[in-house]
Amino acid sequence: MAETPSFAFDPARFFDGGARGHGGALGIGYHAHGEDWAELTLPYDARLIGDVATGVIASGPILTLMDMATSVSIWLKLGSFRPQATLDLRVDYLRPATPGRTVIGRGECYRITRSIAFIRGVAHDGDAADPLAHVAGTYMFLDAPE
Amino acid sequence: MTLPPYAEFLGLTVARDAGGATLITMPFAHAVTGRPGFLHGGAIGGLLEMAAVVALADALGIEFDATRIKPVNVTVDYMRGGREKETRAQGTVTRLGTRVANVEAHAWQDDAAKPIAAARMNYLLVR
Numbered sequence: 001m002a003e004t005p006s007f008a009f010d011p012a013r014f015f016d017g018g019a020r021g022h023g024g025a026l027g028i029g030y031h032a033h034g035e036d037w038a039e040l041t042l043p044y045d046a047r048l049i050g051d052v053a054t055g056v057i058a059s060g061p062i063l064t065l066m067d068m069a070t071s072v073s074i075w076l077k078l079g080s081f082r083p084q085a086t087l088d089l090r091v092d093y094l095r096p097a098t099p100g101r102t103v104i105g106r107g108e109c110y111r112i113t114r115s116i117a118f119i120r121g122v123a124h125d126g127d128a129a130d131p132l133a134h135v136a137g138t139y140m141f142l143d144a145p146e
Numbered sequence: 147m148t149l150p151p152y153a154e155f156l157g158l159t160v161a162r163d164a165g166g167a168t169l170i171t172m173p174f175a176h177a178v179t180g181r182p183g184f185l186h187g188g189a190i191g192g193l194l195e196m197a198a199v200v201a202l203a204d205a206l207g208i209e210f211d212a213t214r215i216k217p218v219n220v221t222v223d224y225m226r227g228g229r230e231k232e233t234r235a236q237g238t239v240t241r242l243g244t245r246v247a248n249v250e251a252h253a254w255q256d257d258a259a260k261p262i263a264a265a266r267m268n269y270l271l272v273r
Binding site for chain 2: 020021022023025026046047048049050051052053054056057058059060061063064065067068083085086087088089090091092093
């Protein structure tokens with residue numbers, strides 16, 4: 001197995017022991033990653049319900065999941081961690097998340113410029129061909145342009 | 147207005163401003179933090195969505211009811227980093243149609259004239 005350089009961004013290690021802060025409180029965890037994409041999980045939790053009549057979780061946790069998955073995809077494409085902030089994020093809610101199921105959010109970074117990273121992503125709850133949300137957005141790097 | 151468990155998770159409370167419009171407050175807590183020293187953009191987004199849906203329910207003259215107000219999409223613009231303090235948010239219904247409502251929401255901390263984030267949302271109405 002090739003040795004990973006110490007500076008390389010490793011999402012599995014980043015989420016080792018669980019996410020901190022808001023992501024951690026939501027229970028968001030690592031699932032999988034590639035060169036320019038990352039998948040994170042949001043387990044079903046009654047505390048996140050937005051519709052008490054059906055048990056469907058609120059849209060906010062899905063927005064957070066996709067914000068985090070797309071954010072991580074940028075560091076993967078860069079190959080290293082770089083401080084950044086979300087500039088804008090659009091989420092299309094294609095259908096309600098199925099109560100009881102873990103939501104998987106896949107974020108992809110498809111373009112990086114000196115100051116801005118462009119992302120897109122989808123969320124599903126078991127069948128990637130039946131997505132529940134689609135996102136697009138941009139991030140701004142907080143350090144000096146390269 | 148009774149809010150769902152997710153609103154409780156964020157610690158949200160609903161009040162009315164001097165003009166009678168609904169006003170949502172999110173206290174600072176570890177559970178809404180992101181990168182060190184700042185609130186998580188997702189928590190701010192969740193707050194904006196809740197402010198929007200509460201304003202819309204109020205405009206419809208109903209209680210919070212997720213079976214009657216369904217989110218189609220949201221676009222959030224993040225303008226300033228949210229600091230580790232209380233955040234307020236307010237929604238404005240820009241158009242209330244028969245089937246669809248267009249709603250805007252703003253979130254701020256010290257000064258309502260300096261928003262930390264804003265959002266536009268489209269909701270499908272089940273009447």
